[in-house]
Amino acid sequence: MKQEITLDVHELQPPEPMQKALDALHTLGDGQYLKIIHRMQPFPLYDILTDNGFKYKVTTGKVSAFDIYVWHAKDKEVEKIIKDLF
Amino acid sequence: MNYNQLSIDQAPSISTPFVFFLTAPLFAITAALIVIINGAEIFQDRWLPTTLAITHLITLGFITMVMMGAIFQLLPVMAGAPIFKPQITSRIIYGFYTSGIICLTTGFAQQHPLLLKIAVFCLAIAFLTFLISASIALIKSETSGASVKGLSYSIAALWIATSLGILLASGHAWDSIPLLRHFTGLHIAWAAIGWITTMIISIAYQVIPMFQITANYPKILDRNLTTGLFFILLAWSGLEYFNYSANLSFKWLSTLSAFTLCLLIITFVVITIRMQIQRKKRMADATLYFWLIGLINLIIALLLYVFASITGHNLDFLIGIVFFIGFAMSIINGMLYKIIPFLVWLHLHRKLAFKTDSRSRIPTMNDVISSRKSLLQLVLHIIALLLTILAIFKPEQFIYLAACSWLANWGLLLLHMIQSILLYRSCFASK
Numbered sequence: 001m002k003q004e005i006t007l008d009v010h011e012l013q014p015p016e017p018m019q020k021a022l023d024a025l026h027t028l029g030d031g032q033y034l035k036i037i038h039r040m041q042p043f044p045l046y047d048i049l050t051d052n053g054f055k056y057k058v059t060t061g062k063v064s065a066f067d068i069y070v071w072h073a074k075d076k077e078v079e080k081i082i083k084d085l086f
Numbered sequence: 087m088n089y090n091q092l093s094i095d096q097a098p099s100i101s102t103p104f105v106f107f108l109t110a111p112l113f114a115i116t117a118a119l120i121v122i123i124n125g126a127e128i129f130q131d132r133w134l135p136t137t138l139a140i141t142h143l144i145t146l147g148f149i150t151m152v153m154m155g156a157i158f159q160l161l162p163v164m165a166g167a168p169i170f171k172p173q174i175t176s177r178i179i180y181g182f183y184t185s186g187i188i189c190l191t192t193g194f195a196q197q198h199p200l201l202l203k204i205a206v207f208c209l210a211i212a213f214l215t216f217l218i219s220a221s222i223a224l225i226k227s228e229t230s231g232a233s234v235k236g237l238s239y240s241i242a243a244l245w246i247a248t249s250l251g252i253l254l255a256s257g258h259a260w261d262s263i264p265l266l267r268h269f270t271g272l273h274i275a276w277a278a279i280g281w282i283t284t285m286i287i288s289i290a291y292q293v294i295p296m297f298q299i300t301a302n303y304p305k306i307l308d309r310n311l312t313t314g315l316f317f318i319l320l321a322w323s324g325l326e327y328f329n330y331s332a333n334l335s336f337k338w339l340s341t342l343s344a345f346t347l348c349l350l351i352i353t354f355v356v357i358t359i360r361m362q363i364q365r366k367k368r369m370a371d372a373t374l375y376f377w378l379i380g381l382i383n384l385i386i387a388l389l390l391y392v393f394a395s396i397t398g399h400n401l402d403f404l405i406g407i408v409f410f411i412g413f414a415m416s417i418i419n420g421m422l423y424k425i426i427p428f429l430v431w432l433h434l435h436r437k438l439a440f441k442t443d444s445r446s447r448i449p450t451m452n453d454v455i456s457s458r459k460s461l462l463q464l465v466l467h468i469i470a471l472l473l474t475i476l477a478i479f480k481p482e483q484f485i486y487l488a489a490c491s492w493l494a495n496w497g498l499l500l501l502h503m504i505q506s507i508l509l510y511r512s513c514f515a516s517k
Contacts, residue, residue, distance in 0.1 A: 013299055015431055015451060022439050040296075041229070043166050044432050052440040 003032055003081070010039040010064035018045050025054065025070065033071040033078050039064045057082055098158045098172035100433040104507065105180055106155025107422060111500040113147025113187060118496065120195070121489040126481030132402050139195040144410055145277065146209075147187050152418050153285060154179065156425065157220055157237075164292060165234045167227035169219045179219075183212035190255065202259035206252060213248040217241065232308035236288025239316040243280025246323075247273060268330050272323050279347060280319050282414050283384070284312050287354060289421070290377075297424060298374055300361040311354055318347050341395060348388040355381045372460035376420020379468065383412030403478050412471055419467060419499065426503060427454035430510045438513065447513050454506050463502065466495040 007024050009017035017038060024034050036042075041058060045068075049056050053073050061067040069085075071078040117140045121128060128137045158176055162168040169175055186208030193201030224238050250273035257265030295302050302308075325340035359381055362374065387409035394401040434448045473488035 014296055015428060018432075018435070022435060026440075040292075041166060043163050044436075048436050048439060051436060 001029060001032065004035055005032060006035045006037070008037040008063065010037050018042060021045060021070075022048070028070075028072065030072070030075055031077060033069055033082060036068040036070065037061055037063045038066045038068060041066055042068070055079065057086070059086060098162070098168070098176065100429055100510065102172050102176045103155040103159045103425075103429065104503075105176070106151050106158075107426065108500070108503055108507075109180075109184060110148045110151040110155075111496040111503070113143045113151065114496045115493060115500070116191075117143035117147070118489045118492040122486060122493075126485045129403055129478060129481050129485075132406070135194050135197050139191040141406070142187065142194065143191050144415070146190070149282060149410065149414050149418060151183070152422065153282070154183070154216055156421070157216075159425070159429065160237070160289075161220065161223045161227075165224065165227040165229045165237070167223040167229070169223050175215060175219050179212050179216045182208045182215070186212055193259070199259050199261075202255060206255045206259055209255070210252050213244070213252075217245055217248065232303070232312070233288045233291045236284055236291065236312035239312045240281050240285035240288060243276050243284060243316065243319070247276035247281050250276060272326060275319060275323070278409060279315065279351070283351060284315055286380075286414070286417055287312060287315075290358060293421070293424070294358060294361060294377070298362055298365050298377075300365040303357065303361070307354065307357060311350060314350055315347060318343050318350070322347065344395065345392060348392055352385055352388055355385050371457055372464045373420040373424050375464055376416050376423070376467070379471075380413045380417035380420065383408050383416060387413055404475070407474055407478065411474060416467065416471070419463075422499070422503075423455060423460040423463075426506050427451035430454045430506050434510065434513055449509060449513070454509060455502050459502055463495065463498050466491065466498060470495045
């Protein structure tokens with residue numbers, strides 16, 4: 001099972017980026033995190049993530065403006081991996 | 087660079103912007119009814135009490151009403167900067183704002199000083215609350231960029247437009263306060279260019295490339311345009327004030343700055359239309375056409391202003407209608423057909439996206455308001471706009487047709503909004 005699931009939405013028209021991110025999050029297993037490549041900070045998505053037991057971290061992206069890392073809040077192992085990444 | 091996790095649990099509920107959106111067509115419908123009652127006489131003079139009432143029902147009741155509601159949603163989405171306690175703040179603003187508009191327009195129409203005094207009080211509280219809240223949110227925002235910068239300038243311009251408006255309305259309401267009618271031009275300029283146009287430009291920076299899949303705006307334009315507009319407007323205002331108060335002869339300089347403003351805005355419009363024509367995906371929805379109609383009307387309004395300034399013709403009504411209805415209302419109307427389905431879709435996802443039994447019930451944006459529905463309203467909007475322009479030249483023949491077509495148009499917009507809310511509620515009811 002791949003640890004990182006990458007999702008590039010930076011060229012999609014709203015609301016597709018959020019739709020695709022939510023679809024991907026439904027399949028996110030333990031020990032996995034989602035990396036979203038986005039042209040802007042998806043502030044409305046952050047609300048949904050916080051309300052539904054996810055954590056996220058935003059960094060400057062290489063492909064587009066932002067990389068957003070999302071994982072299950074209870075998954076401390078992945079949280080440590082994300083911390084080690086930066 | 088790492089970004090702090092932003093706490094935006096103060097993001098507004100769906101009812102916060104929707105209350106503003108649902109009220110806007112009601113004021114516009116009231117304006118159309120007043121036109122039907124008064125007929126062609128509204129075009130006799132822009133200072134007529136009824137004409138002032140209609141103007142403010144459109145500018146405050148529709149245009150600014152929607153823009154205020156949108157700001158509550160836009161600040162968290164675009165700037166990551168929610169307004170403090172949005173539910174309570176928006177209710178205070180909404181209560182005073184709607185009461186203020188009702189008193190102001192009735193006060194104008196009936197020439198009733200007491201109503202105008204209440205209006206000044208209510209509108210001052212509403213605008214102050216709104217402006218302070220929005221300004222604080224923008225100052226605290228960690229997000230930079232052309233749109234946020236533009237929004238900041240448009241809020242700054244609204245501070246000035248509001249101050250001038252309150253000063254003018256006070257002149258109508260209190261005998262002891264002089265009616266400084268020569269400030270009307272400044273009031274209109276700060277409201278029309280500083281507030282409305284600058285905010286629409288800021289929104290365009292985000293939504294045109296995003297929703298219409300065009301290239302991005304040229305950097306030189308999105309970095310400098312709103313700053314340029316604000317400071318040229320400031321310079322023009324100073325010149326206009328000194329021309330009047332000190333009787334100085336800087337007329338040519340103030341005309342030059344006004345024409346520069348027009349030229350900058352026309353450049354923006356031409357670039358936007360070019361981007362839309364060259365867009366990557368050849369999709370066309372009602373919002374795209376509303377934008378195109380709005381932008382073309384903006385160019386026409388500015389060219390008419392330049393023509394009127396050079397030749398001395400009085401084109402106030404034509405310029406006002408082409409600008410406020412043809413440009414501002416068209417774009418706002420078009421944006422509502424994107425914002426409303428998006429908000430319904432977004433808030434349903436926020437509440438139901440991770441509930442397995444409910445997820446399948448979330449409608450798509452097209453299910454909320456279909457393209458067919460928005461295209462029908464677009465057609466009505468175009469017909470009403472053309473009839474209104476004809477009514478300026480042949481009031482007796484066209485004024486009632488124009489007013490009735492606006493009634494139908496805004497009635498349909500209101501119906502689409504109500505249907506969206508009902509659909510939103512039904513997703514929770516059908517558990």
